[in-house]
Amino acid sequence: MTLHEEGYRLDDLDRCIIYALMQDGRATATSIAENANVSGATVRNRIEKLEDRGIITSYRAHIDFEAAGGKLRNLYLCNVPVPEREALAHEARAIPGVINVRSLMTGRRNLHVLAVGESTRDLQRVSRSLSKLGIEIEDEDLLEDELFNPYEPFNPDDSPRAPALNDFIDLTGNARILSVSVSSDAPVAGMSLEEANQTGVLDEDTLIIAIERGDEEIMPHGYTLVQADDIVTLLSRHRTDARAYEPFQAPPQNEASS
Numbered sequence: 001m002t003l004h005e006e007g008y009r010l011d012d013l014d015r016c017i018i019y020a021l022m023q024d025g026r027a028t029a030t031s032i033a034e035n036a037n038v039s040g041a042t043v044r045n046r047i048e049k050l051e052d053r054g055i056i057t058s059y060r061a062h063i064d065f066e067a068a069g070g071k072l073r074n075l076y077l078c079n080v081p082v083p084e085r086e087a088l089a090h091e092a093r094a095i096p097g098v099i100n101v102r103s104l105m106t107g108r109r110n111l112h113v114l115a116v117g118e119s120t121r122d123l124q125r126v127s128r129s130l131s132k133l134g135i136e137i138e139d140e141d142l143l144e145d146e147l148f149n150p151y152e153p154f155n156p157d158d159s160p161r162a163p164a165l166n167d168f169i170d171l172t173g174n175a176r177i178l179s180v181s182v183s184s185d186a187p188v189a190g191m192s193l194e195e196a197n198q199t200g201v202l203d204e205d206t207l208i209i210a211i212e213r214g215d216e217e218i219m220p221h222g223y224t225l226v227q228a229d230d231i232v233t234l235l236s237r238h239r240t241d242a243r244a245y246e247p248f249q250a251p252p253q254n255e256a257s258s
Contacts (some may be wrong), residue, residue: 008053016047017156018056022150023153025059026205042150060156062148071116073143074123079136085110088135095129097122106198115145152219176236180248184228188247194222205237 010018014144020032029043036043049234050056065071083102085093092113093101100114111220113135130137132250182189187201196202211218211233218224236244 008049008055010055012156013042013046014050014055016156017043017050019150019154019156020166021047021056021059022148022154025061062146065116069118071118072120072123074115074117074126075128075141075143076113076115076127076137076138077109078113078130079108079138079143080111080134082106082110084134088133091133092130092135098127109204111135114143176241176244177233178236178241178244179231179233180245182226182228182230182232182248183250185250186228186248187251188226189228191226192222193220193224193226196226196247197222206244207235209233209235 016036017032020027020035028040029047030040033040033043047056065073078092089101089103089111090238092111095115097115097117098113099116100112102112104110104112113126113130115123117123117126127137127140188196191199191201193202193208202208208220208226210228210233211220211224212233213227213229232248234244238244
């Protein structure tokens with residue numbers, strides 16, 4: 001169960017409500033109540049509690065800007081000093097055209113800024129505004145697509161939806177799907193995915209999308225441990241498959257003995 005910082009513990013109904021609203025922010029209390037086998041009034045009261053306790057913070061529309069007039073969406077991958085990350089995130093959000101700012105805990109590219117513009121001139125203006133704030137833009141690219149899922153552990157059904165491989169392909173551009181068996185002395189063996197990313201064993205051009213362990217298929221999360229003999233399905237943007245396989249195979253003999 002989830003324990004909120006003020007001591008509120010989510011129950012099955014809370015999770016069912018959150019899951020439904022993540023699927024469709026316009027879902028009515030009546031429709032949620034039908035699936036949860038409770039009254040609409042119960043769902044409305046529970047939603048108010050979740051809002052009052054800051055668990056449900058807002059409801060947002062996801063806009064297809066291309067359909068809304070051919071707007072360009074640009075993603076800026078930025079570096080900021082960790083002590084200034086929160087303040088700079090708020091300043092970046094105030095730039096006209098910026099619609100989303102994400103701050104990451106550690107590492108490079110620890111601030112992601114998404115902006116919308118009618119032309120490349122608008123996007124260049126956003127770039128200049130970020131630079132004036134002291135935000136270093138390491139990379140940027142036009143965003144083609146963005147897909148969302150509700151949080152599967154809150155799914156009241158027994159058959160969670162597994163994301164299709166095409167979902168990831170849309171998001172990662174020229175990526176290839178690869179499969180590899182993890183060697184017992186591979187660099188990633190015994191690591192959680194979060195640890196592997198933080199230490200650089202897995203880089204930003206490698207995305208693990210599934211792990212097969214015996215008869216079990218695991219949908220990976222940050223806390224998922226990679227074990228020897230796992231069969232890992234990944235998306236790679238590396239130019240060669242050999243580079244993508246490096247974290248999952250034993251290092252060359254000369255490196256292992258050095």
